[in-house]
Amino acid sequence: MQDTEPPVITCPANITISNDPGECGAFVTFPDPTVTDNCPVTVSCSPASGSFFPVGTTTVTCTATDAAGNTSTCSFTVTVQDTEAPVITCPADVTVPNDPGENGAIVTYPNPTVTDNCPGPIDVSCSPASGSFFPIGTSTVTCTATDAAGNTATCSFTVTVERSGADLSVTTTDFPDPVRVGQILTYTVIIQNRGPFAASNVTLTDRLPNSVQFISATVNEDSANVTSATSDQVNILQSNRVLTFQLGTLDASSTVSVTIRVSPQIPGFITNRATVRSSTFDPDPNNNTSIITTRVLPSQK
Numbered sequence: 001m002q003d004t005e006p007p008v009i010t011c012p013a014n015i016t017i018s019n020d021p022g023e024c025g026a027f028v029t030f031p032d033p034t035v036t037d038n039c040p041v042t043v044s045c046s047p048a049s050g051s052f053f054p055v056g057t058t059t060v061t062c063t064a065t066d067a068a069g070n071t072s073t074c075s076f077t078v079t080v081q082d083t084e085a086p087v088i089t090c091p092a093d094v095t096v097p098n099d100p101g102e103n104g105a106i107v108t109y110p111n112p113t114v115t116d117n118c119p120g121p122i123d124v125s126c127s128p129a130s131g132s133f134f135p136i137g138t139s140t141v142t143c144t145a146t147d148a149a150g151n152t153a154t155c156s157f158t159v160t161v162e163r164s165g166a167d168l169s170v171t172t173t174d175f176p177d178p179v180r181v182g183q184i185l186t187y188t189v190i191i192q193n194r195g196p197f198a199a200s201n202v203t204l205t206d207r208l209p210n211s212v213q214f215i216s217a218t219v220n221e222d223s224a225n226v227t228s229a230t231s232d233q234v235n236i237l238q239s240n241r242v243l244t245f246q247l248g249t250l251d252a253s254s255t256v257s258v259t260i261r262v263s264p265q266i267p268g269f270i271t272n273r274a275t276v277r278s279s280t281f282d283p284d285p286n287n288n289t290s291i292i293t294t295r296v297l298p299s300q301k
Contacts (some may be wrong), residue, residue, distance in 0.1 A: 002068070007037035018083040019295040024118035025054040033074060039066045050150045054083045055118055055149070058083070082149035090143055090246035092123060097164030097197065104135040105161045106123075106192040112143045112155060120148045127160075136161045162180035166252065168192070168201035169287040178295035181267055184215065185294060187260040194253030199278040202247040206260060209270035217243055217259035218286045241264035250278070264296040 012031040020026045030049045035041045037039045045062040047053065057079045065071045091110040099105045109130050114122050126143040128134065133199045139161045171190045189206060193199050208214060247256055262272060275289045282288065 004068070004070065005038055006070040007035050007041045007042065007066050008074040009062060009072050009074045011060070013075040014079070015078045016079040016081065018081050019055055019117065021084065022117050024082065025052055027051070028053045028078050029062070029191050030078065033064070035064045037064070037066045037070075039068060043215050048153055051076045052115050055080045056074075082147070083151065083248040084117045085151040085153040086114055086122055086145040086147045088143060088153045088155045089113045089146040090141070090157040093158045093160070095162060096152055097157050098136055098161050100164075106131060107134045107159050107161070108276050109141070109157075109159065112145070114145045114260075116145075116147045117130045118147065118149070122147050132162050134159050136163055145226040148209060150217075162196055163281070163283055164197055164282040166250070166278060166282050167194040167287070168199055168202065168250070168276045168278060168282055168298045169194060169284075170204070170274050172272060172274050172289045172290040172292045174272070174292055174294045178297050180297045181264055181299040185212070185264055186288045187262070187272055187274075187292070189258040189260065189290070190258045190300050191247065191250070191258070193250040193252055193254050194288045195282065198252055199250045199280045199282075201279040202250045202256075202276065203278070204245040204258060204276050206243045206258070206275075207273040208241045208243065208260075208262060209264075209272060210271060211266040211268070212262040212264050215241075215263055217245075217258065217260045218230070219245060219255045220259075227278070231245075253301075267296045267298045269274065270282065270294050270296055 016029055017026055019205050033043055035043055041064050043064050045060055057077050059075050059077055061075045062071055063071055065125045078174045090112050094109050096105050096107055112124060114124055116122055124144045126141055139154055140158055142156045143150055144154045144156055169192050173188045175186050191204055245258055271293045273291050
């Protein structure tokens, strides 16, 4: 008798799993199909159980063959879902000075670096975007990477805009106080740049009291780009009672001292006024002027 009856094969149910970590797919082991027949049967499936299945849906076809060569087939699907988020790395924090005349700056920063377990385009967006205007202070930039499967990852960094200025200050001391008519009175004027940036074209002007005789003016030897007032220059300025010192560039956290020697001629009270300026924006102009009053006693006979 000839066997013409094909076997009966039943495939397992459809399978849905997540990708293996770091892989754009997964190794999948599935149950054997169930087979019945009146004769011995061999079963094969393609792809075989234990194969690597890429992300997406793959059809597995199983074939049962009995000893007489009768065959029957069934099929099911293996779906591997990409559930792994991309890896995004933001650039380092950014610190810049404000744009001239603006309360902030337009900042361009590097793109984040992104990797993913699957090839294909990855959408990367940052907010605020590179090239945006950032106000003075610290802003947080958040970047998001989205892969083709819709998985997302975020990172963040900061953009700090510092006011590009130099906080210059001036203070004056006098010695002795009180002083007598005809004695030497010494003014020590301290100019300090409190930063955060260097100050350019720093100028100190010192208005002398009307009732003093100018003796000399010197700037400390450590000052760079300093032009001290010579006796000829001071003589020219005597009509206005103003000494002018061109101090050049003063780095942040730097200090310059100026010594001015005068001789009071009339008893009473005298006032000295020193003012510092530069071509660099000064965030606190309230400390740019120093005023000191000295008591002058009559000379000793």
